[in-house]
Amino acid sequence: MPLIVGGVALVLALGIGMNAASNANKAQDMVNATNDRLSTALRELNQMQERTQALPDTISRLEREVRNELAQALEKARNDVAGIEQRQARRLETLEEGLTALQDDSARPHREWQVAEVRYLMRIADHRLSLMDDAQGALAALNAADEMLKAIGDPRFGEVRDAIALEKQALENYDGTQVSQLVAELEQITAELRPMPLKMPEAENGAARLLMVNGEPAEDAAWWERAYFQVMNELNQHVTVRRHAQPVRSMPDADAELFMRQLLALRIESARLAALRLDAEDYRANLKGAQELLVEYFASEPVAPLLKRLQDLEQRELRAERPDISGSLEKLSGLEG
Structure with missing residues (x-):
């Protein structure tokens, strides 16, 4: 009999404990949901505060825009009234x-x-x-x-x-005519000419050829074949043969750069004189020749701004409509x- 009573008491205790655990979980879920709603409300409150703080700036910007539009409309109306x-x-x-x-x-x-x-x-x-x-x-x-x-x-x-x-x-x-402005820009370009790096000679595909084309001689080859291979092998370590599609230019030096820069300045000066004569054909021909000099003989990156200025000047008209x-x-x- 005591065992039965103890068992019943144990079962009741377990039921009460499980019920309490379930109620605790529900309470925790409610607390979490409440915290989520509170966090959402705080975020919305912060966003409303930010919008409220930005409201004066928005109002000021709109006021400036309205003032500018009114000023432009009034100025146009004044001009129209003055014309009438x-x-x-x-x-x-x-x-x-x-x-x-x-x-x-x-x-x-x-x-x-x-x-x-x-x-x-x-x-x-x-x-x-x-x-x-x-x-x-x-x-x-x-x-x-x-x-x-x-x-x-x-x-x-x-x-x-x-x-x-x-x-x-x-x-x-x-x-x-717009000659005075064009002439002034060309004179400024001539005055700003400074030493510029020339284009370096380039090898075709970077291809290098060895002096030796045959393989290593066999062990039973004649002594002079083995000696020839050894000599040519030593030469291959110090000599490289390259093939170019065009004649190889010599390495640029200061005198060559000065000569090409003076030739470029001469082209620009010829374009300036053609502009003074209102000779549009000669003006554009000399500017195109100056651009070709830059592309052909000078390194591309340092002369890119000057090339763009010359291209813009070439498109300009000597006479206004x-x-x-x-x-x-x-x-x-x-x-x-």
């Missing part, structure tokens, strides 16, 4: 002059001569620009034509004066025709 005001002022001025001129009918034949002179001045302006590349002379002729139209005072010529104003602005912005100043004459001819 100028056109209106010219038309008002033309109307006032026209009202004054209409009071005297005897002035009409004289106005026809004035219009013919305006047309002649416009042709002179176009010829000065297209044939002589004289932007200042063309601008002076257009100024004279505009003053004469202003004096005529005919409201019909308002669009012609607007076209003349645009053409005058284009002439003022026209640089003509001329503006079209024929629109005002076409408008005047349309009114008179």
Whole structure:
């Protein structure tokens, strides 16, 4: 009987212990889950704090962008308004002059001569620009034509004066030839020329040939064959024969480098003189010749920046594109025709 009671007590104790262990595991799982949720909440809180800290910088950047856009829009609006005001002022001025001129009918034949002179001045302006590349002379002729139209005072010529104003602005912005800038860059390149390493001669495929082509003589070979093999074997240790596809150049020295550098400077100087003559073909030919000298005779890596500058200069145009100043004459001819 006591044994049975003890067994029952043992079973009960084991059941209670297992239940307690299960409850402990569940409690540990709950603690772990709670810790995970707490860690996630802390990370989200940190991210929110970082975004909150970056918010003033974002607002400042957006404010700067808005200010810049507003400033650009205001500047464009001011320019547009200024252009409109100028056109209106010219038309008002033309109307006032026209009202004054209409009071005297005897002035009409004289106005026809004035219009013919305006047309002649416009042709002179176009010829000065297209044939002589004289932007200042063309601008002076257009100024004279505009003053004469202003004096005529005919409201019909308002669009012609607007076209003349645009053409005058284009002439003022026209640089003509770009020779001065190109010449300055070529002079700077010549002044910056320094000693540069020449290209070293290279062997074809690095192939080396031995003086001996036959194998080692047999043991019963004649004594002179064995002696010949021994002598040639010694020579092979000190002599190497190489074959080249082109004639072998001598090792470059300071005199050769100086000569090639002076030849390069001569090519660049010839390109500069061709630019001054506005000879685009000779200009590009000399720059291409200078590039060929660099590629053929100088080490590639040290001269790469200079080669790039010469290539860029070769692509540049000696003359800027001329503006079209024929629109005002076409408008005047349309009114008179």
